[in-house]
Amino acid sequence: MSIRIGEQVVCINNVVNGKTDEISLNKKYTVIDSYKDYDNKWVVIINDNNLEGDYFDYRFIPLKEYRESKLKRILKK
Numbered sequence: 001m002s003i004r005i006g007e008q009v010v011c012i013n014n015v016v017n018g019k020t021d022e023i024s025l026n027k028k029y030t031v032i033d034s035y036k037d038y039d040n041k042w043v044v045i046i047n048d049n050n051l052e053g054d055y056f057d058y059r060f061i062p063l064k065e066y067r068e069s070k071l072k073r074i075l076k077k
Helices: 063-076
Strands: 008-011 028-030 031-037 040-046 052-056 060-062
Touching: 008 052, 008 063, 028 040
Parallel strands: none
Antiparallel strands: 008 028, 008 060, 031 040, 040 052
16 A cells, blocks of 8 residues: 555554554544655654644555445445
8 A cells, every 4th residue: 555645544543652642543634745764654644733743654544445444344234
């Protein structure tokens, strides 16, 4: 999966070291930048404190993918 600048993503993991981070689970964010360092991929968003923050990309999925997974769950019921 490759998250692009300008893409809307949904947070699927808001816990770091046992504490909730300044991002909310299942909340939609817009990617304003992304980059790699060593083995990590990062996305930059405006977090819940209205500040720019860098987060591991695995903590988010594209909005389209999130919606598809929700629809699959609904259809299984």
